Amino acid sequence: EVVATPEVVKHIEATKAAKLAYWGPQMKDGAPTQVYVPQALKANSFTIDGEKVTIMQPHDYAAFVWIRANKTILGGTGVAWGMHLWTADTQTSASRQQWRHTLDQMIALHPQRVIPGHYLGTPPEGDSAVRFTKTYLQQFEQALKTHQDSAGVIKA
Template identity: 60%
Template structure:
């Protein structure tokens, strides 16, 4: 997913969301990176947990500095997806916090182990000096509930593509791979109608929680209010399914989706996803 520049861009460090008792600090490199992926430091008065660790080690370094600046004790790093943009940036963070546990579910760790070397071979030359020299595989955990200064966070749908984090105290969702905003939604890794239907079901589940804050796993521009990013992702997937159902090839799918959402960034994600899901390209 190569991101095209937009006129309206947020700073790398989004303004923290204050909702007692937990604070959410989001790092997203926007158009300056290959992937506009979100990492979120969730903290209380004394403790913090980092969810997801960026793609480039350069962004990982900035994320490590953000953690230092918080002054909070880093309890753990939780990786919610096996995609490389969620963990390739771990190396400088681990160097800065060598004692911290890096955790992921068996599903995520299995994905990482099966794909990490091929992903580095593919992406490394494009990342240049931002590529990791050491790939860090998280420790397997079955834990899906985490505590920060007495407040509970829940990793839900941990074995699904669209795993997400629910923070009851803030009524907030960290959307992970399942939620996007301002960009074409990446669907090349969900290559069957059943997989995409399951994804949409998770989005519906998210909406039943009535979140007041949603942090998309990938986004460009401003974060939309409330659950708008969830609604957008669901609407996009529905339209994508209808376009695929016409069975007119990837060019038709691409044209249809661009017409429906003419202002979205990341045309290359749509183009690749359309080719993969019409069977014109292997991924």
């Protein structure tokens, strides 16, 4: 069974047609022909093999999974390592500020392991991927303030 927060399910439903239309020509034969929509979770926690799994910040873009028993964060879309972040779904400064706030909450949990949702290479130890993501967002925000177009932001 594939599950997601109700907010994620709504977002997928609202954007799937446009994403298929855009990415189909880009990816050609490697493109998906349909999007599978997960079932919406009815609660913010559940158990796997007797371990409690909690969905933290379930209403935010950067919602994440916390497994307290082994101090592990499954970072989802909100955590990356070694690559550019996907910021297209956070068009406003306020949405990116909320994302950074969620990253601060991740750091405050003192995770021993963070599994980024997107990464290149081997994910680092501890909370380094969370800190990488936060630094990237701070630098991105500064680039948006100092450059008038996307080319300038990309160069920054």
